[in-house]
Every structure is written in structure tokens, then in C-alpha cells.
Amino acid sequence: MPRFAQLVMGPAGSGKSTYCSTMVQHMEAMNRSVQVVNLDPAAEHFDYPVMADIRELIQVDDVMEDDSLRFGPNGGLVFCMEYFANNFDWLEESLGHVEDDYILLDCPGQIELYTHLPVMKQLVEQLQQWEFRVCGVFLVDSQFMVESFKFISGVMAALSAMVSLEIPQVNIMTKMDLLSPKAKKEIEKYLDPDMYSMMEDNSDTIKSPKFKKLTKAICGLIDDYSMVRFLPFDRTDEEGINIVLQHIDFSIQYGEDLEFKEPKEVDEEPANLNYDELFQGKVDS
Numbered sequence: 001m002p003r004f005a006q007l008v009m010g011p012a013g014s015g016k017s018t019y020c021s022t023m024v025q026h027m028e029a030m031n032r033s034v035q036v037v038n039l040d041p042a043a044e045h046f047d048y049p050v051m052a053d054i055r056e057l058i059q060v061d062d063v064m065e066d067d068s069l070r071f072g073p074n075g076g077l078v079f080c081m082e083y084f085a086n087n088f089d090w091l092e093e094s095l096g097h098v099e100d101d102y103i104l105l106d107c108p109g110q111i112e113l114y115t116h117l118p119v120m121k122q123l124v125e126q127l128q129q130w131e132f133r134v135c136g137v138f139l140v141d142s143q144f145m146v147e148s149f150k151f152i153s154g155v156m157a158a159l160s161a162m163v164s165l166e167i168p169q170v171n172i173m174t175k176m177d178l179l180s181p182k183a184k185k186e187i188e189k190y191l192d193p194d195m196y197s198m199m200e201d202n203s204d205t206i207k208s209p210k211f212k213k214l215t216k217a218i219c220g221l222i223d224d225y226s227m228v229r230f231l232p233f234d235r236t237d238e239e240g241i242n243i244v245l246q247h248i249d250f251s252i253q254y255g256e257d258l259e260f261k262e263p264k265e266v267d268e269e270p271a272n273l274n275y276d277e278l279f280q281g282k283v284d285s
């Protein structure tokens with residue numbers, strides 16, 4: 001029986017922990033079992049129950065306080081994640097093995113973890129060895145995406161995670177509920193972007209011909225290969241959350257091997273039910 005996991009990634013503050021708690025509530029309302037693992041050793045608080053918490057293994061504060069290491073917050077985090085990569089058996093033990101495993105992994109926000117450090121790739125390979133089908137979920141804050149240059153850099157961040165992890169990836173624009181109606185309209189063009197026309201819109205603002213050529217090449221690459229798309233995520237919109245979940249489930253083929261469960265039988269009516277009395281009671285009241 002395959003197991004399923006969402007690797008929830010994205011820049012700091014993009015809404016990863018909120019996404020996890022919203023998704024847990026949504027899936028539980030659908031009667032689906034789901035568990036969350038906190039993989040952020042610097043996490044302060046999150047409002048979902050965890051099945052495992054990396055802080056039981058190692059904490060950033062302890063690393064920073066260590067006089068022999070002398071790390072700051074970012075170096076400390078990298079140290080923690082490397083320590084984690086050398087101790088995957090802790091995760092294996094914490095995960096256990098239940099039927100229909102579906103796990104959300106709430107990752108830290110440091111972008112270097114996805115772009116050039118090997119730890120996330122090692123984690124994905126390890127999960128795959130444990131029979132997990134993993135989908136990357138890359139979150140970007142929609143507030144930072146309403147301008148085309150910011151959008152292009154968001155696309156590049158998502159793309160670098162995609163290329164380095166080599167797993168199916170669903171990209172999401174979070175915090176859609178915070179956008180003004182005008183910005184919401186504006187952002188529609190970024191959800192299914194036409195990179196060429198975006199490039200044309202901004203060609204006047206780029207002065208350097210070399211930079212212009214580079215931007216054009218990047219836009220062309222993204223557009224020609226349909227590499228990056230974004231789905232909107234508004235935590236108040238159940239229907240939208242469901243669409244996101246469907247995309248993710250589809251990418252890891254969740255549901256294909258599930259066994260059909262018989263619906264619960266409705267209790268039979270008691271044999272000695274007196275309909276006359278029941279009817280009488282209704283008429284009297």
C-alpha cells in the first residue's frame with residue numbers, strides 16, 4: 001500500500017503552517033485521515049496537532065547557544081537540517097506505519113534549503129524509499145506577486161525547488177483573502193501567466209539591453225514549456241481548498257488504490273413501532 005506526503009515549502013512567512021492547519025481541518029471535515037509533521041526546528045507556534053516535531057530531535061536555540069558552534073539563526077537552521085539528514089531513523093520511528101498514511105510536512109522557510117543544499121532532496125529520496133509518493137507544495141505570498149518582476153522571481157524560486165527535488169509540484173498563491181477586489185482582478189493574469197505579454201508590458205522599464213535579453217529568455221523558457229502555474233489559496237474558501245487538494249491528490253495518484261468501503265448500514269426501524277401513536281403525537285403538538 002503506497003503512502004502519501006505533501007512537502008509544504010515556500011519562503012519565510014508565506015503561510016506554510018497556516019496552509020497545513022487549514023488543510024488538516026478541510027480533510028478531517030471530509031473524513032480523511034491526515035497527520036502533520038513539523039520539520040521547522042525554529043518553529044515557535046502552530047495550531048495543528050503534530051504526529052512528530054523535529055524540535056524533539058534538535059532545536060535552533062540550542063545550536064545557537066552552543067559556544068563551540070557559534071551559529072546565527074540561519075547557520076543554526078542549516079546545522080539542524082544537516083543533523084536531521086543524518087538522523088532520518090528518528091523520522092522513520094515517529095512516522096510508524098498505519099494504513100492510508102497521508103502526511104503533511106511543514107518545512108522551514110529558508111530558500112537555500114530548496115535551491116542548493118542537499119538535505120531536502122535527501123529527505124525526498126528517503127521518503128520514497130519508505131514507499132511515500134511525495135508532492136511538493138510550493139507556497140508564495142500573493143501580496144508579493146502583483147507586480148511582474150516580483151512574479152518572475154517567485155516563479156524562479158518555485159522552479160528551482162521543482163528542478164532540485166524532481167517530484168511533482170503544485171504551486172500556490174496564498175493569502176488571497178487579503179487582496180483588494182482590484183488586486184484580485186489584477187492577479188488573475190498571474191495565475192495562468194502569459195510570460196511574453198508580461199515581458200512586453202515591462203520592456204520600457206528595463207534599460208540594459210543585456211538584462212532585457214536575459215529576462216526575455218527566462219520568460220520564454222517558462223512560457224514555452226508551461227513550467228509553472230499557480231493555484232489560488234484562500235483559507236476561507238472551501239471550494240478553492242478542495243480544488244488545490246484535488247490537484248495534489250491527482251499528482252500523487254491518491255485514491256486509485258483505495259479500497260471501496262461499504263457505507264454504514266442505517267439502523268433498522270424497531271419492529272414494534274406504533275405509527276398511529278407517532279402520528280397522533282405530531283398532530284397533537
Ligand SMILES: Nc1nc2c(ncn2[C@@H]2O[C@H](COP(=O)(O)OP(=O)(O)OP(=O)(O)O)[C@@H](O)[C@H]2O)c(=O)[nH]1
Nearest residue numbers: 011012013014015016017018109174175176178235
Ligand atoms: N489573512 C491571511 N493570513 C494568512 C494566511 N496564511 C497565513 N497568514 C498569516 O501570515 C503569517 C505567517 O503565516 P505562517 O503560516 O506562520 O507562515 P509560515 O510560512 O509557516 O512562516 P515561517 O514558518 O516563519 O516561514 C501569519 O500571521 C498568518 O496568520 C491566509 O491565507 N490569509
Ligand SMILES: [Mg+2]
Nearest residue numbers: 016017040043
Ligand atoms: Mg511555519
